[in-house]
Amino acid sequence: MFGLGTPELLIIALAILLFFGAKKIPDLMKGLGSGIKEFKKAASNEDEKDEKKKEA
Numbered sequence: 748m749f750g751l752g753t754p755e756l757l758i759i760a761l762a763i764l765l766f767f768g769a770k771k772i773p774d775l776m777k778g779l780g781s782g783i784k785e786f787k788k789a790a791s792n793e794d795e796k797d798e799k800k801k802e803a
Contacts, residue, residue, distance in 0.1 A: 751759075767775060 764772065
């Protein structure tokens with residue numbers, strides 16, 4: 748995965764924890780999850796539109 752090992756991932760996680768603080772991380776993850784959900788929903792809607800155009 749991009750040449751990142753366990754030590755590098757731990758350092759990145761620690762930097763995120765220090766930068767945002769422990770209280771903000773759940774809010775950030777919730778926002779990230781909802782953003783991914785919306786992206787997947789929009790992508791699937793585009794696929795459905797393309798299929799309908801091909802059928803017509």
